[in-house]
Amino acid sequence: MTIKITPDELKVIAKYIEDISGIFLDESKVYLIETRLGDLVEELGCASYSELHYKAKSDASGSIKKKIIDAITTRETFFFRDTPPFELLQHKILPDLIDKRTCKSSTSLPVTIRIWSAACSTGQEVYSIAIVLKKLLPDFAKFNIRLLGTDISDAIIAQASYGQYNRFEIERGLSKDMLQEYFIPDGNNWKIKDEIRAMATFKKQNLLEPFTEPGKFDIVFCRNVAIYFSPENRVKLFNKIADILEPDGYLVIGSSEFLTGVCPRFEPKKYLKSIYYQLKGTPKPGF
Ligand SMILES: C[S@@+](CC[C@H](N)C(=O)[O-])C[C@H]1O[C@@H](n2cnc3c(N)ncnc32)[C@H](O)[C@@H]1O
Structure with a gap:
């Protein structure tokens, strides 16, 4: 039998969830909390949501907190989600950046480009970016391209890093040609080829906490989180992202998201069907 959450418990548990993950849940999300946390309440032998909250707060190992995060987060993602951002990356962002960085470089050192997929879920966004890089830059090894994927959930990061997908996941966003070219069969599943896997690193990062990756990024994908x-x-x-973006860097957000009134340090720009963001005062390519 599902244990019901009381209005008082809802306030307490919603505040706890927001403190640990940023995820904001109001009274309209009773059903979501009960559906996503109900099994955990039972698994931990709790008689109520208050007891779950108490156990999570007093668990020094942090394992109940992790379980709550894993249960409450929405992981929906798929390869080449919303297509235009990946066309934008291939036809505008990467060519512009490579041009600019090549002109600027007075040494024979390879051009460096740092890309971050923040809240990458199970990795489809990261590998979609890696596939675009591989298509655009057959001489990829000549560049110093760093691709980082992060997420709040250890379990999700482990999955992303392993790079294995079932038929349902593979069928969402990948053409047959891409599947043949960039994946290998692995039992009933498919695994990303080592050469693509090797292009990315993964680590845990709660976006509410200080960013632990040093240095600045040229491109940040922060979509649907x-x-x-x-x-x-x-x-x-978005202010923290503005702090770690190169002055001429690019920010890509979800197709239903906007930054107007959220972070005035960014200005929206349009390329074909895509909107991307740059810091105000970003010099135009060629200047
Ligand atoms: C809906 S998925 C989006 C995945 C991908 N960016 C996309 O657009 O397809 C949201 C992801 O955000 C992660 N997430 C939620 N809160 C987070 C936080 N505070 N810090 C980092 N990641 C978080 C979840 O674990 C989940 O994997």
Whole structure:
């Protein structure tokens, strides 16, 4: 039998979830909380949501907190989600950046480009970016391209890093040709080829906490995560991203998201069907 959450418990558990993950849940999300946390309440032998909250707070190992994060997060993702951002990457962002970085470089050192997929879920976004890089730059090894994928969930990061997908996941966004070229069969599943896997690194990063990766990024994909945050946490997140973006860097957000009124340091720009963001005052290519 599903244990029901009381209005008082809802306030307490929603505040706890927001504190640990940024995910904002109001009274309208009772059903979501009960569906996603109900099994955990039972698994841990709790008689109520108050007891779950108490156990999570007093668990020094942090394992209940992790389980709550794993249960409450929405992981929906797929390869080449919303297509235009990947066309934007291939036809505008990467060519512009490579041009600029090549002109700027006075040494024979390879051109460096740092890309971050923040909140990458099970890795489809990261490998879609890697496939675009591989298609655009057959001489990939000549460049110093760093591709980082992060997420709040250890379990999800482990899955992303392993790079194995079932038929359902593979059929979402990948053409037959891409499947043949970049994946190998692995039992009933498919695994990303080593050469693509090797292009990326994965690590845990809670976007609410200070960013642990040193240095600046040229391209940040931060898609379909801030929609779950409160307006205050959205402001904090995009300001932090503005801090770690190169002055001529690019930010790509989800197709239903916008930054107007969230972070005035960014201005929207349009390329074909895509909107991307750059810091205000970004010099135009060629200048
Ligand atoms: C809906 S998925 C989006 C995945 C991918 N960016 C895309 O657009 O297809 C949201 C991801 O955000 C992650 N997430 C939620 N809160 C987070 C936080 N505070 N820090 C980092 N990742 C978070 C979840 O674990 C989940 O994998």
